[in-house]
Every structure is written in structure tokens, then in C-alpha cells.
Amino acid sequence: MPTSPPATAAKRAVVRLGTEPNDLVAEVRTLVGAGVRIDEALLDAAMRGWSENTRRAFRSDLTLWGQWCRSRRVQPAVAGPADVAAWIRVLAGTEASDIRTRAMATIERYLVHVGWAYRMAGLSDPTSDPLVKFERKAARNHLGVRQRQARAIRFKGDIADLDSPASGVCLAHLLKACRRDELGLRDAALLRIAYDTAARRSELVAIDVAHIEGPDGEGAGLLHIPSSKTDRKQEGAEAYLSPATMAAIVRWRRAGEVDKGPLLRRVTTHFDGSIKSVGSERLHPNSVTLIYRRLIRRAWEKGLLGEMGESELERWLKGISSHSIRVGVAQDNFVAGEGLPAIMQAYRWRDARTVLRYGAKLTAKSGASARLAQRFGEDG
Known part of the structure; x- marks a missing residue:
């Protein structure tokens, strides 16, 4: 032969x-x-x-x-x-x-x-x-060489104090906009995992049920990320999952009958929007941005985004990408007072310049020039 x-x-x-x-x-x-x-x-x-x-x-x-x-x-x-x-x-x-x-x-x-x-x-x-x-x-x-940055989706929006009420386009409002059926439960699990881990879209859609460990005694869990864009040696990484995120995963798995294999799967609907089926195949990476945009529009239709007009809504939809929650996580960490090394380690960033660029707008609002302008504005 x-x-x-x-x-x-x-x-x-x-x-x-x-x-x-x-x-x-x-x-x-x-x-x-x-x-x-x-x-x-x-x-x-x-x-x-x-x-x-x-x-x-x-x-x-x-x-x-x-x-x-x-x-x-x-x-x-x-x-x-x-x-x-x-x-x-x-x-x-x-x-x-x-x-x-x-x-x-x-x-x-x-x-x-x-x-x-x-x-x-x-x-x-x-x-x-x-x-x-x-x-x-x-x-x-x-x-010009300045890269366009995706609009950030922070947990409570563009706020200076993390104890302030949620405002505008934010994770809290998108979670409220999620439906109560299988599609909404899948979306809620996706949002929470994306925020807890700051995972890239390729990392999110690659999650298998076997990659999740927990919950522990406090309800938290761990996500094993086998590989990522910057993990050239394929060493993998571990990311924290909060009790709320673990609960969202359990609800989605139970409703979608997801026992093994891909965690975040395609959910198909009938023409009237009712659920047709939960697929066995994992989400496509391009779906992540589309899901974020759909949820933003739904939140706007439900009146969760305040007095936002249609033109501002369209600007938001155009500026959103699968990186938006990752940008928001970085900004929330800066507001919380976390240091750059801790942020980079927790969320697997290799380039400090990228993280600093995400926090640049916050720095402009809270820096010396902003404080001085605010002081003279109050005196006037």
C-alpha cells in the first residue's frame, strides 16, 4: 500500500x-x-x-x-x-x-x-x-493615529461614586432589560460573565460548562480560561465569578438544559419573538456585539435610559462593540481606586497603555484641571 x-x-x-x-x-x-x-x-x-x-x-x-x-x-x-x-x-x-x-x-x-x-x-x-x-x-x-475606543458599559454608568444610582446605558439597566425566558436568561448570564471576567468575545464564546468551578460556600465560582489573545504559551488563566453571576449561570443552564459542552449557546425564536429552540452550538463571536446592541435598544424602549433621544441612542449603538464591557470594567476599577498592576493582573491585560487609555476620560474628569475648573465655577 x-x-x-x-x-x-x-x-x-x-x-x-x-x-x-x-x-x-x-x-x-x-x-x-x-x-x-x-x-x-x-x-x-x-x-x-x-x-x-x-x-x-x-x-x-x-x-x-x-x-x-x-x-x-x-x-x-x-x-x-x-x-x-x-x-x-x-x-x-x-x-x-x-x-x-x-x-x-x-x-x-x-x-x-x-x-x-x-x-x-x-x-x-x-x-x-x-x-x-x-x-x-x-x-x-x-x-490621525488615535484609535477609536468602544463606548464603555460600566456597571452603573458614567458615575463618579459607585454608590450612586445607575444612570444611562449601563450593565444594571441592560440586566433589567433582559427577557424572562431562555433568551433573556442566556443574555443575563453573558452580561454578568463578561463583567466579572472582562473576557474578550473569543473567550466568552469558548466557555464550556466544564470550565466553571463552584459555587463555593459563599456562592462564588471560578472560570478557567484555557487560552486568550495574549496567552501565547496557552498557559490559561482563572477568573472570579460572583455569587450573582453563578446564580445567573445556574438559571440559564436549567432553563436551556445545558448540561455539558458550550455554555453560551444560540437561542432561536419564532417570527413573533417566542422561543423556538436552544441550540447545541456555541455563540459566534460576532453575536456578542449584536446582543449588546439589542439589549440597549430594548432598555431604551422600556424607558430605562432616562431622557435619551433617538439620535443619542443611535450614537450609542454605533459606538458599542464586544469590548465595551471590558472598557467599562477598567473604568469602574479606576473609580474604585484599584491600582494599575492589580487591574492588569486580574483581567489579563499585558499592555499598560491600553488600560490607561480606557481610563483616560475618567482622568480628565477627575484630574487637576477638572478640580480647578469646578472650584472657579463654584466661586462664580
Whole structure:
């Protein structure tokens, strides 16, 4: 019986890391053509060093670059700096096009991944040319480099004292807006887990029943997070679950008959909104933002958001993302007086700049300039 040839290093990495069949080798091959020899050692190292999200972004970004080259009737393998520069101008919105304008951080990511693809293929990297460097600088001047931050969903909203009543869009009001059926119980469990753990959407949807330990004598529990975006060594982490969150999980599991497997599952409804079924498959990561937006609209319809008008509601819905509760958790911790190291350790942040950026608006409201302005305002 014939035996198959031994797997190459890159193919072994594909199997080991669970990369989709349409793997990075195929993506780079599609980009540069069949006649180009790919540096498989470099590709193997990249697949072992990159997270799953990075590999996914790499494939997506190469697809976009390939589409751009085809629109200019240029073969990607022979595309030059002028083609990259034109792409940057269109992405930055400095040149008229039907292509949606991107944030500068997104453009930078595209260029990094495209450049890696050319280097993996042993080709000259068109993204490293001086022309491209100047176009990047021009794009930064046009767009600015400040990243858009998701609007925060804090537990009680934008309040300076954690003992104050809940205000506006906040976790407390979204919990009140949850339905009393299986859909609402699933949503309430999702909200509470997201707040207790500051988990990313990929971490939330990856939770299995077996990952939850407890409750203990006080009703609290622990969530085991096997891996995350920043956990390159796959060491895992533990996150605290409050008694209220554990109770919400129990209610959802009982109503949805969730005994094992994925915890947060898809709930389908009939046309009239009544429950049709609780699925066995886990939520898709993109569903998290949609759930938050649906609950905000429902809270507004129930009059839980005060005097908020439709225009402000739409601004909220546009600014919300799956990161919104994670941002809110950071802000609530700053208000509670927690130090930066403790926040980073508890919620698995590796970059202090990210956490400080989340707290920047609170700092502006409570800093020296705010206190001085308030004092003179009172004297006036």
C-alpha cells in the first residue's frame, strides 16, 4: 500500500495549530503564483508564533490586497511600491474611491501582513519602499493615529461614586432589560460573565460548562480560561465569578438544559419573538456585539435610559462593540481606586497603555484641571 510523502514543516504546523484547510501556505501561494518558492521555514515559524486571530487576519488582509491588485490589473507577484501607495491613499480616504476608509491602525496591519507575505515568498517587499513610508506618514497626518475606543458599559454608568444610582446605558439597566425566558436568561448570564471576567468575545464564546468551578460556600465560582489573545504559551488563566453571576449561570443552564459542552449557546425564536429552540452550538463571536446592541435598544424602549433621544441612542449603538464591557470594567476599577498592576493582573491585560487609555476620560474628569475648573465655577 503506497505511503504518503512526509509532511513539510509548514504543513505539520497547520495540523498542530488547527489552521483551516485553506491555510497560510495556500494563501501566500495564491498571492504570489505557483512558480515562486515559498520560505516554508519562515512560514512555519510564523504559524507557531502567531495567535489564531493573527493568522485569521493575515489571510483576510492578503485577500484584500489581492482584490486591490486585480482591480488595477496587476499581478500581486509583480506589484510595486506605486500600487501599495495608491492603496494607502484609497484606504485613508485621501483619494476618491468606493472603498470604505479605514483607521490608521488597520492600514498599518494590512501593510505588515502584505509585507510578510512577500518576504515569505522570497520576493522584494513593496511595502518597505521609501514611497510607501511617505504615503503612510501622509495617511497618519490625514487620519490621525488615535484609535477609536468602544463606548464603555460600566456597571452603573458614567458615575463618579459607585454608590450612586445607575444612570444611562449601563450593565444594571441592560440586566433589567433582559427577557424572562431562555433568551433573556442566556443574555443575563453573558452580561454578568463578561463583567466579572472582562473576557474578550473569543473567550466568552469558548466557555464550556466544564470550565466553571463552584459555587463555593459563599456562592462564588471560578472560570478557567484555557487560552486568550495574549496567552501565547496557552498557559490559561482563572477568573472570579460572583455569587450573582453563578446564580445567573445556574438559571440559564436549567432553563436551556445545558448540561455539558458550550455554555453560551444560540437561542432561536419564532417570527413573533417566542422561543423556538436552544441550540447545541456555541455563540459566534460576532453575536456578542449584536446582543449588546439589542439589549440597549430594548432598555431604551422600556424607558430605562432616562431622557435619551433617538439620535443619542443611535450614537450609542454605533459606538458599542464586544469590548465595551471590558472598557467599562477598567473604568469602574479606576473609580474604585484599584491600582494599575492589580487591574492588569486580574483581567489579563499585558499592555499598560491600553488600560490607561480606557481610563483616560475618567482622568480628565477627575484630574487637576477638572478640580480647578469646578472650584472657579463654584466661586462664580
